[in-house]
Amino acid sequence: GENVEQHPSTLSVQEGDSAVIKCTYSDSASNYFPWYKQELGKGPQLIIDIRSNVGEKKDQRIAVTLNKTAKHFSLHITETQPEDSAVYFCAATRNDYKLSFGAGTTVTVRA
């Protein structure tokens, strides 16, 4: 099955700086790569996703890049704000319904 590794496990950044989270996956047939944000006591919420036919996608301060050859993808958050503090999960799948999640990155934005 798919194995997703995520780094770093914790990330502390100064407000206004950028944050980068990296993930690698094992199944070369994976074709859908979403990123979820989970706040304390809540379920994960999708923030951005990318499919394998696209190399990069951007939505305001958030961007995701995908390198299919190297089997890794990254989340970039620019101009971080305190409300960006949360746990972020990457995921990968080949079949749209069975996501394999990374272990998560706890992001803390220092004011």
Place this chain on the structure above:
Amino acid sequence: DTGVSQDPRHKITKRGQNVTFRCDPISEHNRLYWYRQTLGQGPEFLTYFQNEAQLEKSRLLSDRFSAERPKGSFSTLEIQRTEQGDSAMYLCATNAGAGELFFGEGSRLTVL
């Protein structure tokens, strides 16, 4: 609130007891998923329904676990003879097809 609703939010039980969790999906969503999340880890897939049909079960779902979705609406996840290793957050998610999963806030199980 028209999001995914899960009940109860927190359940404390003694080892060996049975527990049942309920998930009410977003009304137009025909797909429903159960995931399990332990502390410090990402969610792990347990099972998936399309309408009332259970289409896949993870090997994580032992014989003590059973999930149903009668009439393709709400779903229940039952754990029989609970063990301490079952302590986790049980997340329900739904969608109308490929793409974004809409998660509920989860049901946290503590087995003493």
